[in-house]
Amino acid sequence: DIQMTQSPSSLSASVGDRVTITCRASQDIKNDLGWYQQKPGKAPKRLIYAASSLQNGVPSRFSGSGSGTEFTLTISSLQPEDFATYYCLHHNSDLALTFGGGTKVEIK
């Protein structure tokens, strides 16, 4: 089974900071990866799909990159509403879903 390792597990940042979160796959997953934002008491919200495609309606300060085994979510200028937990998610052709462990972004 493919494992998704996300880092860091948490980070503290200030409004306006550039934030980078990394997700590593245990084997080549091409670009079958999405990024999600989750706020307390809410379902995860898709930000990025196909590793780098921005979901409609998501601010352009969010971007995704990578392919194969290493992927990155970048928030170019952190805003107050961005404090949340972020997850990467690999989906395969058998419809299985594998989540990363999450990164909690907190206010410094």
Place this chain on the structure above:
Amino acid sequence: QLQVQESGPGLVKPSETLSLTCTVSGGSISSRSYYWGWIRQFPGKGLEWIGTTHYSGSTYYNSSLKSRVTISVDTSKNKFSLKLKSVTAADTAVYYCASYVKWDPPYVWGQGTVVTVSS
């Protein structure tokens, strides 16, 4: 627009069967392109895929849960269901239903329903 909503008991006794239903609105569960899945989130916040179904009746399960899980679809009611048998406290989680297409990760999620396993 497509929406999904979970429903079912919030408390299940150990060794019994957890049963949840997901109601689809704003679209047809019989759409050929869509798959319908169950995902859970543990109190420590980790997320786990449980399984997925298609209107055709095809099912795909997490190998770690396969012996205890049944997911089925009712096209006449535009709903799909989850049954997880022989539950323990480790099955306490928020359970989400979601929809997705084969080439993309889930976009539409329900709001989630809390299920606690306790006597």
